[in-house]
Amino acid sequence: MAVEFDERWVSLILLVIVQCFLGDLLWNTDGVLLRPIIACLKRHPTMLANALNNMADGCKKMGMPCTAEVWVMFNVGCGIHHVCGSTLALLGYLLGNVWLFRVGISFEIGEDVLHYGEMAYALVRPPGPKPFKLWPKATWAMLALHHSLGLTAGTFAYLNLADWPEVQWLVFLLLGGVVPGILGAPLQLFGDLTERSTVGKLNAVVAVGGFAFLLYARFVVYFPLALSLHARVAEEYGAQVGHFVAVPLVLFGIFNCVSLVVNLPAMINCIRLQISTKERLRAFRRFGATSALHLPTPLHFDAGPDKHDSDGGTKPPPAPADTADSSPVRQPPVDNGEIGAAAV
Numbered sequence: 001m002a003v004e005f006d007e008r009w010v011s012l013i014l015l016v017i018v019q020c021f022l023g024d025l026l027w028n029t030d031g032v033l034l035r036p037i038i039a040c041l042k043r044h045p046t047m048l049a050n051a052l053n054n055m056a057d058g059c060k061k062m063g064m065p066c067t068a069e070v071w072v073m074f075n076v077g078c079g080i081h082h083v084c085g086s087t088l089a090l091l092g093y094l095l096g097n098v099w100l101f102r103v104g105i106s107f108e109i110g111e112d113v114l115h116y117g118e119m120a121y122a123l124v125r126p127p128g129p130k131p132f133k134l135w136p137k138a139t140w141a142m143l144a145l146h147h148s149l150g151l152t153a154g155t156f157a158y159l160n161l162a163d164w165p166e167v168q169w170l171v172f173l174l175l176g177g178v179v180p181g182i183l184g185a186p187l188q189l190f191g192d193l194t195e196r197s198t199v200g201k202l203n204a205v206v207a208v209g210g211f212a213f214l215l216y217a218r219f220v221v222y223f224p225l226a227l228s229l230h231a232r233v234a235e236e237y238g239a240q241v242g243h244f245v246a247v248p249l250v251l252f253g254i255f256n257c258v259s260l261v262v263n264l265p266a267m268i269n270c271i272r273l274q275i276s277t278k279e280r281l282r283a284f285r286r287f288g289a290t291s292a293l294h295l296p297t298p299l300h301f302d303a304g305p306d307k308h309d310s311d312g313g314t315k316p317p318p319a320p321a322d323t324a325d326s327s328p329v330r331q332p333p334v335d336n337g338e339i340g341a342a343a344v
Helices: 007-027 034-042 045-062 068-095 098-124 137-160 165-176 179-183 185-189 198-237 239-274 277-290 340-344
Strands: none
Touching: 007 034, 007 068, 007 098, 007 137, 034 045, 034 068, 045 068, 045 185, 045 239, 068 098, 068 165, 068 179, 068 185, 098 137, 098 165, 137 165, 137 239, 165 198, 179 185, 179 198, 185 198, 198 239
């Protein structure tokens, strides 16, 4: 496939430059956006103590310092990034607007460029800028896996697949998958979530809902849709382009699996701590008796129930066979009292 430098490339380069500046605002704890929020949090010692206590185990596992800067970075800066990007991608999908989608996905592409550049700078001039001088190399590796999809496949999607509804839907789910969990972050300021409490139970409900949505987005939808997209890209753009797109799709799948392994124990412990066994059983029974979960299929976005023929029309489903002559006519049962007794 020949690469043509046109307005798509110009818009991508301009948006990436803008997003790099915005990304620095969202991740730099010494910047003009996050510094006042950090100062405000430090002026409320009770909230600060709750926030630090609630993220202490997570920071210890990831080898990060447990500070107000880290809490604000992940829950405010990262939250703004995902909310803005996913909202624009969803609007692009719902309205069929290619440029809304492109601006949405540029949030991820620009952040990918920024973080890869900062990692490279930190390797050449250690300790490097924030946040990478705060993070261990294992976190760098996870972030490199995470950003591989947006930088490569995301750039290809921006340039060539921006009008594909399934791509728009997938980008929304990948960017928005963490949003429900992040929206529950303020609860960490109002109580010790390591002990059973009303705030802790509310946080557990939000966390379980967010985790379920994340699993749906990054497993139920992602894997079958990634296979479908790879097949379509290979068919329309050639096998080499299909292989190029497949590499980041696989890497991000690995990131999803590793994230699940890392975060699932904490989710299980949260449920066990805040919700008793009796309450869990009651909730499952109530859910099973009153609810049915209907999620949209991730594979079919433009195919209706009717199949299309070669002329572009539709073929109605085949009429049911007339079995009136082939099947015997059933006589209604004679109620001799036994049926009525059995019904009672």
